[in-house]
Amino acid sequence: MTPKIPRRRAKQVGIAGAAVGLVAAGLATAFAVERTLVRRSVNAPGDPYVEEPFADPPYDSELTVTAADGTHLHVEIVEPTAPTTKPTIVFVHGFALDMGTFYFQRKMFTERGDHRLVFYDQPGHGRSSKLKSGNYDIAGLGESLAAVLDATVPDGHIILVGHSMGGMTIMAFAEKYQEWFGNRVTGVVLMSTSARLVDRAKLALPSLVARASAPFFPLWGTAAHLGGGAIDRARFASSDLAWLLTRRYGFGDAKPSPSLVSFVEGMNSKTSVETLTKYLNTLYNHNRYPALAALRGVPVLVVVGDRDYLTPVSHSEEIIKRLPDARMVTIPNSGHVVMLERADEVNAAILPFVEKIS
Incomplete structure (x- = not known):
């Protein structure tokens, strides 16, 4: 005989079931709308980069560098077409991205063939390994x-180019290795970055969620370690939403190239939740104004998009206040991934800067 469910409990179960049904229906509708928006955007005519082969640009050699914390860093090197005494240019990418960040700068300098180029994936990003334990911090980056420079540029001059967290990485390097600047490091390009803590409401999370969940980031790290695979699968299922968020928060133009958006979202999606959560705390506590003092002895170029939501123009202006001899270039109608969204303008700023140093 089937046991009877008390009337009050039956009512509660019915309400709960209805609520679950409504949530499921709402999510299904939301995902359908997102999918429609993405398909319309991706298939829109006039995409200038629809035929661009973003994957796996050529290189002359690759190696694995082991950092002090045991992380294995994937490195690719592009050699000049002829022997040169010009500085080696080392590119340092940002949060949730990889060396593909500098696709158009890599393409330009490779075609010119007059500089040696070094690219690497930051710990937990791209083809580099994750930390075996503990949380990531900017000082560790x-x-x-330093490990990459020791392994790939044992002598000669160096120009460092950093985007977002990559710029913070250069500041952390300068904080500990001030003697390199003006001696080995003879130029620095800082793109879409900040010398102070980043507003947690803007780090690729909706502001309300970021503010509400900030106290629980240590718990997030544990949860990601235990269930990162499940969370990653959920992220994959909502890739259409991720594409739309990438377009909204990464780009300044209302209708950027869909191919560029997909390229950036692809880099984002390959970065595990475990890595993302372990980086958040250090990004929120980043403050390296004193480290900028080490850069005063070298030429510095600061580049930022005028519609950068994550590291707005005001952050670059603060850097310039502390580096009055630095040059700042603001790129119109561009967002956080300015070096991709407005590659021609960024290259036009970087090339004469590099040539003057060389």
């Missing part, structure tokens, strides 16, 4: 950069 500075140590990783």
Whole structure:
């Protein structure tokens, strides 16, 4: 005989079931709308980069560099077409991205063939390994950069180019290795970055969620470690929403190239939740104004998009206040991934800067 469910409990179960049904229906509708928006955007005519082969640009050699914390860093090197005494240019990418960040700068300098180029994936990003234990911190990223420089540029001059967290990495490197600047490091390009803590409401999370969940980031790290695979699968299922968020928060133009958006979202999606959560705390506590003092002895170029939501123009202006001899270039109608969204304008700013140093 089937046991009877008390009337009050039956009512509660019915309400709960209805609520679950409504939530499920709402999510299904939301995902359908998102999918429609993405498909319309991706298939819109006039995409200038629809035929661009973003994956796996050529290189002359690759190696694995082991950082002090045991992280294995994937490095690719592009050699000049002829022997040169010009500085080696080392590129340092940002949060939730990889060396593909500098696709158009890599393409330009490779075609010119007059500089040696070094690219690497930051710990937990791209083809580099994750930390075996503990949380990531900006100081540790500075140590990783030091390991890459020791392994790939044992002598000669160096120009460092950093985007977003990559710029912070250069600051952390400068904080510990001030003697390199003006001696080995003869130029620095800082793109879409900040010398102070980043507003947690803007780090690729909706502001309300970021503010509400900030106290629980240590718990997030544990949860990601235990269930990162499940969370990653959920992220994959909501890739249409991720594409729309990437377009909204990464780009300044209302209708950027869909191919560029997909390229950036692809880099984002390959970065595990475990890595993302372990980086958040250090990004929220980043403050390296004193480290900028080490850069005063070298030429510095600061580049930022005028519609950068994550590291707005005001952050670059603060850097300039502390580096009055630095040059700042603001790129119109562009967002956080300015070096991709407005590649021609960014290259036009970087090339004469590099040539003057060389």
